[in-house]
Amino acid sequence: MKILITHDIPDRGVNLLKSKGYEVVVGNAFNKQELIAELKKDRFDAVLCDLNDKVDAEVFEAAGKQCRIFANYAVGFDNVDVKAAAERGVMITNTPGVLTDTVAEHTFALLLAIAHRIAESDRFTRAGRYHGWEPMLLLGTDVSKKTLGIVGLGRIGSRVAHHAVRGFDMRVLYYDVKRNEEFEREFETSMGVRLPSGDFPNEENRTSIDPIEFSGDIDDVFRKADFVSIHVPLLPATRHLVDARRLSLMKKTAYLINTSRGPIVDEAALVQALRNKTIRGAALDVYEHEPALTPGLAELDNVILTPHTASATEETRQAMSELASRNIIDALEGRVPPNLVKIER
Numbered sequence: 558m559k560i561l562i563t564h565d566i567p568d569r570g571v572n573l574l575k576s577k578g579y580e581v582v583v584g585n586a587f588n589k590q591e592l593i594a595e596l597k598k599d600r601f602d603a604v605l606c607d608l609n610d611k612v613d614a615e616v617f618e619a620a621g622k623q624c625r626i627f628a629n630y631a632v633g634f635d636n637v638d639v640k641a642a643a644e645r646g647v648m649i650t651n652t653p654g655v656l657t658d659t660v661a662e663h664t665f666a667l668l669l670a671i672a673h674r675i676a677e678s679d680r681f682t683r684a685g686r687y688h689g690w691e692p693m694l695l696l697g698t699d700v701s702k703k704t705l706g707i708v709g710l711g712r713i714g715s716r717v718a719h720h721a722v723r724g725f726d727m728r729v730l731y732y733d734v735k736r737n738e739e740f741e742r743e744f745e746t747s748m749g750v751r752l753p754s755g756d757f758p759n760e761e762n763r764t765s766i767d768p769i770e771f772s773g774d775i776d777d778v779f780r781k782a783d784f785v786s787i788h789v790p791l792l793p794a795t796r797h798l799v800d801a802r803r804l805s806l807m808k809k810t811a812y813l814i815n816t817s818r819g820p821i822v823d824e825a826a827l828v829q830a831l832r833n834k835t836i837r838g839a840a841l842d843v844y845e846h847e848p849a850l851t852p853g854l855a856e857l858d859n860v861i862l863t864p865h866t867a868s869a870t871e872e873t874r875q876a877m878s879e880l881a882s883r884n885i886i887d888a889l890e891g892r893v894p895p896n897l898v899k900i901e902r
Contacts, residue, residue: 558889561601563592563610566630567871570605570878577886586610593619600624603885607631608865614641626888628881632656633818634898635791643900650884650896654712655876656868661716663867664816665724667840668705668784671812673697676861698783698810698837700725706782707731708775708798709817714788715740722768729768730782732775741769779806784814791818801826804835812838816867819844824851831857842867 559580562571574581582599586592589611596604596619604620606612607630617624626648629637634651642649670676674697681687681695705721707714710731721727722744731737772778775798779785785807789795799813799822807813813836815822824845830836838859844850847865854860868874884894 558602559599560603560605560885561595561599562605563595564607566605566607566881567875567878569875570880570882573879573882574885579889589613589616592616596620596624602889603628605630605881605885606637608633608636611636612642613638614644617641617645617647620647626650626885626894628884628888628894630877630881633790635818637898639898639900648888648894649898649900650881650888650894651898652877652880652884653896655880656873657712657716659870659873660713660816660867661720663842663863664713664717664786664788664814665720667814667816667842667861667863668786668812669700671814671838671840671859671861672700672784677858698812700727700784702726702728703783704728704730704781706778706785708778708785708787709733709789710737710740711788713816714786717786717788718769719744727768728770730770730772730778732772732778736771736773738771741767741771744769776803776806779803780808782811783808784812786814787817787821789817789821791820796820797823799823799827801829804830807836809834809837811836812840814840816842819847824854827851828853828857831859 559582560574562581562583563586565583571581584595586595587609592610593616596616600621601624603626604624605628612627624647627637627642628650630652632651632653634649637649639649674695678695705718705727707718707729708731710718710733714731715737718729718731721729787799789798797820801823804826813822813827822845827839828851831839832853840861842863843865850862855862868877880896884896887894
């Protein structure tokens with residue numbers, strides 16, 4: 558068996574494939590045509606690809622009928638044409654679960670950093686502008702006892718909600734296509750806590766509120782939250798989910814955090830909202846035209862930008878490497894991979 562890994566990945570998964578006696582070829586494809594060229598050099602039984610690889614019908618055609626699986630080194634798989642895969646009987650897998658905690662940590666790191674103006678303060682200090690303590694210098698925003706709006710309460714969104722309530726006494730108001738009542742019950746039972754309504758403006762008419770509440774109206778989340786964190790997959794229905802209209806619904810003191818997928822946010826509209834102080838700030842790990850940034854975004858002080866590194870810890874990237882490789886091994890040994898993406902024909 559011969560495996561193509563399209564880019565360098567941490568060695569745990571590579572060594573696992575080699576231990577099975579497979580021949581492993583590490584490519585260096587930076588675009589679709591280069592990937593097709595790599596596939597045409599030899600016959601591969603499996604491909605371990607990542608988000609940089611645009612995998613469509615042409616790529617599957619180049620891979621040939623003997624190629625049984627494309628194992629995506631990511632939890633998302635919007636870079637893969639899953640319908641084209643289904644038509645050719647090619648399995649598609651992803652790497653969910655292993656990066657949940659890491660991405661949730663990065664999300665909260667961005668939230669804290671933008672609220673407390675950490676990156677801006679770092680630039681200020683390095684530039685030699687710090688001349689002593691001042692009462693009005695670089696004033697930020699408290700996070701504790703604020704309302705966090707979460708759009709998408711899946712694995713990562715749920716973990717962010719946990720950190721918010723348990724660590725910072727925040728109220729979480731979330732929207733999803735389906736209410737997660739089990740999570741709400743488990744969270745309230747494990748925490749044994751309700752929050753005093755006096756801590757939250759416009760809620761004084763209630764003696765106490767649940768730490769986590771569902772809203773069936775996504776616009777309600779944007780209106781009420783002090784921070785809005787995005788955790789939905791990229792689908793036709795979620796592209797530009799955060800547009801100029803929804804940004805205009807947010808409080809002028811609110812912040813947007815996105816560690817999901819870039820095109821979920823209309824980046825041009827976000828630049829305008831940040832310039833015009835429609836919202837106070839944003840923190841992004843993903844971009845609409847990745848790796849390019851929308852003009853004007855990098856020049857703004859009220860935004861923090863990280864280079865799609867929310868899952869970038871040694872532990873997590875090694876775990877992703879192993880999981881992607883185990884998906885390949887199961888497929889080649891005739892078993893159903895544990896993280897097979899369900900494809901509707």
